[in-house]
Amino acid sequence: MSAPLPEGRQPKPPPARHVAVVDCGTSSVRAFLTEIRGAEQRILEDLVYPVDLTPGFTGGKLDRAAMDGVVQAFTGIRSAAESYGIVDIRAVATSAMREAANSDVLIESLRQKARIEVEIIDGSEAARLYFEALRVLLARCGKRLSGNTLMIDVGGGSTCVSLIRQGKLVHSVDEHYGTIRLYEQFRELKDSTDFAVTIDRYALGAAHMLLGRLPEGSVKHLVVTGGEVRRLVTLLTPQSLGLLESLDPVVVTQWFERMQPMTPQQRADACGTDLFGAARLLPAATLIRHLCAISGADRVLVPQLTLRDGLLADLLPGAHGPHYLDSQHLLAEARQLVTRYGGNHDYADNTASLAVQIFDQTRNLHGLGERDRTLLEFSALVHDIGAYINVRERHKHSMYIILAADIAGLTGDEQRIVAHIARYHRRSAPQAHHRDFQALHRRSRVLVSYLASILRLAYGLDVERTQRIKKIRCEVSRDHLLLHVDRRQVALERWSIDGKKGMFVETFGLNVKVIPREGE
Structure with missing residues (x-):
């Protein structure tokens, strides 16, 4: 413990x-x-530098100018x-660069000529950045938004939509509605009164789509940001x-x-x-x-924040940095996916x-950390959502849905890992010859094998889907992993685990056996 400061002296x-x-x-x-x-x-x-990246909207190429x-x-x-001695630079690009066919060429030019690494972020990362910026701003104002908050950033090329429930970001999506995009789409009408009428009609359809894709539940607060x-x-x-x-909105x-x-x-x-x-x-x-x-x-809240405020929030003390939300936020997103897909x-x-439970009790086997635990828990929550499309191939459809979903707080690699864990929970x-799996980094392939092996055991313990077994105790005994359960009748669970333990046996070199409450 540090010594108290002398009276009247301020802390450094x-x-x-x-x-x-x-x-x-x-x-x-x-x-x-x-x-x-x-803080x-x-x-x-x-600093503001005007540029024109509108050709990127069509998937066309950015010209040399x-x-x-x-x-x-x-x-x-x-x-x-450099005039301030700054060497720590975090730079991102959004929809126009994301959609341009030759954006890689521009990114490499920036790396070589400006010595700045630029990351092209997707809609889910943009949603996370706006969410982090809003959290910082609300803390500064001493305010808190309870209930469901819909946060919408109307940009030049796209509109980022986020649902915040009880302070947690649970849903995000990026829509192709932008102030400059619409101007380019309808520029032939710009000199006629049809311009405003057409944009108004288009916006009505966009609003129906934005709100129609939201999870069920009323919105208490509507927060809208953007330059316009x-x-x-x-x-x-x-x-x-x-x-x-x-x-x-009446004034608007x-x-x-x-x-x-x-x-x-x-x-x-005017x-x-x-x-x-x-x-x-x-x-707008x-x-x-x-x-x-x-x-x-009956009103719209407009915070004075930008994407750059979110980037700064990632650099504050205690922040985890890009593409990161804590486990509670991620699991809230996972549960929202479960709801969305029935x-x-x-x-x-x-x-x-x-x-x-199996993960925590087998740490000596896998040696994985807390982030890996969160990825397993996320995967376990969403492993069955593919049944929404087709029951027989649900593991493959789960993978497809997860890869296609906007999930804030996961890196691209983490999203692919979660998708593969869900894909390999059965069959x-x-x-x-599984190309998607082989395309993963070596460490990611190992992680998928570890976590999917564990998920298969959890999946095998609830064949009836009645949550009959809620607690297990794991014991490693020689060449076996013993799963002690608080039930006497476990014939069905033993049959199920026997059919699903193969991946665990291959990965960890241990056989698996279910042990009932009072021995055999």
Whole structure:
């Protein structure tokens, strides 16, 4: 224990850390050069470089001028960062770069010319970053959002949708609805009144789709972010200066209806911006009004946050960094997948419980850590969701669903591991001709073999799906793993385990036997 400080003397402040976070979007590259001292952040510079990556929306190739503009932007950020002595730079790119056919060429150019590694993130990682940014902002405001919160970021190329339930991120999806994307889609109409009408109709369909894909349950809070959304707040409530402002959908609707019959120049004059900037406000405004009308929300909360705030949140003390959510958040997402695909929660929870009991009691065999335990528990919860498509091949369909799902808080490798653990919970073990399995990294293949072997045993102990066995005690005795259960009649469980233990025997070199409560 450290000695108490002399009276009147202040504790020494934590050392400062200087970092840069960069977001490469559709129309700009933006960076925060930041000083982090403990939990406090101070923006040293807020850099903005205009770019044009709209060709990426069509899956087309970015031309040389577009790529040169991005390289110049990142080179400028590197130079500015070095002037502060910053070497720690975290940079991400979103939908436009993700969809461009030649994005790999641009990423390599940035690595060589600007000496910055850029990660193209998917929608689930973007959702996690916005969620982390919101958590930091709410803590700073001393506020808490209870119940179901729907958080939507309306970007230039896509819209990121997240469902937060009791403080946990349980569902996320990325939709191809963006302010610049819509402008490009309907630009032939931009000089006619059909432009606003068409965007309005398109937004109505998008709102129905966004809300229709949500898990059941009413939404208590609607949180909407994005550059155009923040501009709407400034335009419609100019006195708003707080970190978390409220926007009235009635006011938004009235504004949109005033803008609708105007010419592009009249809109630009009314909004105090250029033609392009005014046109981009329309998709954001009409999506908000339709979301509120369909969901019944009487107001929209608009936090002053960006993707860069999420990147900074990953760098605060205690944060785990990119692609990470703790086990409670991940398991909440897993349970939401079970609900979405009509699974039996009692069965899923009990299978997961049995699996982690075996994992915990066999640590000397596998030597795995807590993150691996979470991956096993996640896999055990969702292993049966493929039955939603077809019962006979459900293990393969489970793998397909997991790989296709937006799961925030897992890296790409972890998502593939979870999918393979679910795939191998029944039927054949991994084979040399299973290309997807063989494509995994060696460590990932070993991890799948370990965890799928354990999941098979848990799966084999609930043939009736009645949770008859809830507790087990594992004992390693010579060349056997003995599963002690609190039941006398275990003939069915023995038959089941005999048919499912093969992968465990091959992986760990131990036979498996079920032991009833009072011996034989």
